Amino acid sequence: MTGRVAGKIALVTGGAQGLGEAAARMLAREGAKVAVSDVNAKGAEKVAASINQFHPGAAIALAHDVTREDEWQAVIAEIERAFGGLHILINNAGIGGGSDVESTSLEVWRRIHLVDLESVFLGCKSAIPLMASTVKKTGLGGSIVNISSIAGIIAGHNMAAYNSAKAGVRHLSKSVALHCAKRGYNIRSNSVHPVFIATPILDNLVERFGKEEAYAKLGRQVPLGKIGEPDDIAYAVLYLASDESKFVTGAELKVDGGISAM
Ligand SMILES: NC(=O)c1ccc[n+]([C@@H]2O[C@H](COP(=O)([O-])OP(=O)(O)OC[C@H]3O[C@@H](n4cnc5c(N)ncnc54)[C@H](O)[C@@H]3O)[C@@H](O)[C@H]2O)c1
Numbered sequence: 292m293t294g295r296v297a298g299k300i301a302l303v304t305g306g307a308q309g310l311g312e313a314a315a316r317m318l319a320r321e322g323a324k325v326a327v328s329d330v331n332a333k334g335a336e337k338v339a340a341s342i343n344q345f346h347p348g349a350a351i352a353l354a355h356d357v358t359r360e361d362e363w364q365a366v367i368a369e370i371e372r373a374f375g376g377l378h379i380l381i382n383n384a385g386i387g388g389g390s391d392v393e394s395t396s397l398e399v400w401r402r403i404h405l406v407d408l409e410s411v412f413l414g415c416k417s418a419i420p421l422m423a424s425t426v427k428k429t430g431l432g433g434s435i436v437n438i439s440s441i442a443g444i445i446a447g448h449n450m451a452a453y454n455s456a457k458a459g460v461r462h463l464s465k466s467v468a469l470h471c472a473k474r475g476y477n478i479r480s481n482s483v484h485p486v487f488i489a490t491p492i493l494d495n496l497v498e499r500f501g502k503e504e505a506y507a508k509l510g511r512q513v514p515l516g517k518i519g520e521p522d523d524i525a526y527a528v529l530y531l532a533s534d535e536s537k538f539v540t541g542a543e544l545k546v547d548g549g550i551s552a553m
């Protein structure tokens with residue numbers, strides 16, 4: 292088998308659409324077996340079926356709410372049963388939303404931290420044992436890629452909970468990196484920080500202004516003058532998932548059109 296992640300087994304959460312779908316397709320194209328998980332089980336099945344059209348047997352779909360520890364355990368067990376192990380974990384599932392600190396209810400604060408941060412903790416905790424044994428058995432490196440956001444590095448006045456949760460993902464990724472290094476697991480952990488990317492997460496804005504105007508409005512905030520495409524992030528994920536990045540751990544990869552350079 293050829294490809295940049297040939298012979299590896301990956302789990303992409305939130306894989307039914309957007310950045311997760313793009314990452315799942317990219318990893319399969321580059322030789323990995325991919326479990327596509329999502330709380331939207333039908334969407335995950337559609338993506339897995341369409342990957343299997345081009346790469347027969349490469350993908351499975353799993354119903355998975357990333358906020359639930361019991362579902363994490365079931366998903367990891369199912370991947371072991373179906374594919375025999377796990378090398379790559381892409382913690383991608385997430386939600387946007389929220390507002391400024393005064394207007395954010397405790398309920399919304401907790402929900403955003405649950406889906407965007409606590410899920411990443413659960414994912415790392417649940418997947419690392421199988422990843423460590425798979426890496427040992429196969430001799431292929433392991434990699435955890437956590438999809439944070441540029442909002443985890445640059446704050447905004449109207450996204451208190453999202454800023455906090457995504458900043459937490461950035462630092463948790465480093466703690467996981469150091470833990471895995473100390474244990475000698477040959478599993479790396481890094482975070483990716485996208486700026487605005489054209490996915491359904493921007494639907495609210497698209498509904499308000501229309502697609503063209505919404506994307507142009509956001510693009511004006513980015514030095515490169517436009518918002519990104521899902522594959523801009525999928526290429527970053529592929530690099531971090533593959534052994535090309537075998538000396539990169541605890542790093543934060545900004546894919547942000549230059550916004551954090553300002
Ligand atoms: N698109 C952007 O502009 C952008 C920018 C920075 C960071 N991000 C981050 O990238 C990740 C993917 O975002 P996207 O743009 O593809 O969003 P999206 O809304 O298009 O897709 C998110 C996916 O996650 C799934 N999901 C939501 N809650 C879940 C849960 N509890 N369990 C399992 N699956 C769940 C959804 O069903 C959906 O398929 C998110 O973590 C998001 O915060 C996106």
